[in-house]
Amino acid sequence: MTKNKKVFLNGEYLPIEKANVSVMDRGFLFGDGIYEVIPVYNGYLFRFDAHLERLENSLKLTHIENPYSRDEWREIMLPLIDAKKDQYIYFQVTRGVAEKRDHAFPTGVKPTVFMMCNDITPFDGKEAGVKAISLEDTRWSMCNIKAITLLGNILLRQQAVENDCAEAILVREGYVTEGAASNVFAVIDGILITPPKSNFILPGITRDVILELADANQVPYAEDIISLDALKTASEIWFASSTREILPVVELDGQLISGGKVGRLWHTMNDLLQTYKTTYANSSAQ
Numbered sequence: 001m002t003k004n005k006k007v008f009l010n011g012e013y014l015p016i017e018k019a020n021v022s023v024m025d026r027g028f029l030f031g032d033g034i035y036e037v038i039p040v041y042n043g044y045l046f047r048f049d050a051h052l053e054r055l056e057n058s059l060k061l062t063h064i065e066n067p068y069s070r071d072e073w074r075e076i077m078l079p080l081i082d083a084k085k086d087q088y089i090y091f092q093v094t095r096g097v098a099e100k101r102d103h104a105f106p107t108g109v110k111p112t113v114f115m116m117c118n119d120i121t122p123f124d125g126k127e128a129g130v131k132a133i134s135l136e137d138t139r140w141s142m143c144n145i146k147a148i149t150l151l152g153n154i155l156l157r158q159q160a161v162e163n164d165c166a167e168a169i170l171v172r173e174g175y176v177t178e179g180a181a182s183n184v185f186a187v188i189d190g191i192l193i194t195p196p197k198s199n200f201i202l203p204g205i206t207r208d209v210i211l212e213l214a215d216a217n218q219v220p221y222a223e224d225i226i227s228l229d230a231l232k233t234a235s236e237i238w239f240a241s242s243t244r245e246i247l248p249v250v251e252l253d254g255q256l257i258s259g260g261k262v263g264r265l266w267h268t269m270n271d272l273l274q275t276y277k278t279t280y281a282n283s284s285a286q
């Protein structure tokens with residue numbers, strides 16, 4: 001924890017040491033809340049509207065009141081950002097502090113809003129590629145909500161780490177859903193494929209950007225189901241997320257992918273993403 005780091009809590013900017021939440025907060029007792037993560041490049045909030053749209057959807061699906069308009073959310077974020085660094089805004093909204101612990105929604109409570117900004121540190125081993133493990137997707141069936149209740153994801157990521165892997169590839173009834181904290185892409189028979197949006201995956205913003213870049217640059221792509229068997233024949237596999245960007249997989253379940261080397265399309269797509277980020281930061285109005 002960085003000492004004196006400024007964070008936002010319920011309408012105030014405070015040093016992180018002074019930002020306290022009640023033990024009766026529904027986020028603490030039940031994990032009853034949702035969150036968002038927005039990358040910030042050169043001080044620009046990357047795909048702000050797409051992230052806010054996903055936040056609004058998570059709030060709607062959980063029946064938590066949205067305390068702020070999009071403009072107000074942006075205003076709250078700006079003082080936390082250091083424009084000289086690549087950073088990300090993390091923010092969460094819980095249902096609030098209730099008088100007693102009861103599963104059903106309390107009445108008359110105000111949501112708790114917490115926000116902080118952290119540096120993005122480049123992911124170790126990105127250029128060389130990472131190892132992945134396939135695991136049964138044991139999570140619930142509302143994975144399209146960006147819920148703070150991440151126990152399922154945490155247990156799966158931990159299992160990956162304990163197997164010397166950077167991430168897990170989750171499989172439900174024989175088909176790939178996503179990573180523990182990322183979306184999955186595969187190149188199969190020369191086509192870039194990612195599972196379609198559904199209640200079994202989080203609709204990743206990086207995922208959308210990759211599909212748009214593929215479309216604009218004549219990369220053949222499809223949003224389609226991928227069986228674990230088909231994934232094992234892939235010439236490339238990637239994870240995609242806001243903080244790790246596009247992470248190439250060079251080994252799955254102990255078997256080399258693309259000969260254990262980072263694939264050609266990953267280099268192309270990674271270059272396209274880096275250029276897009278720079279162009280975006282230089283052109284968008286904040």
Ligand SMILES: Cc1ncc(COP(=O)(O)O)c(C=O)c1O
Pocket residue numbers: 037153178179180181182183201202203204205206207240241242243
């Ligand atoms: C389960 C899950 N899927 C996908 C993603 C990727 O989403 P995004 O690209 O918006 O970061 C994340 C990001 O944290 C995630 O937790």
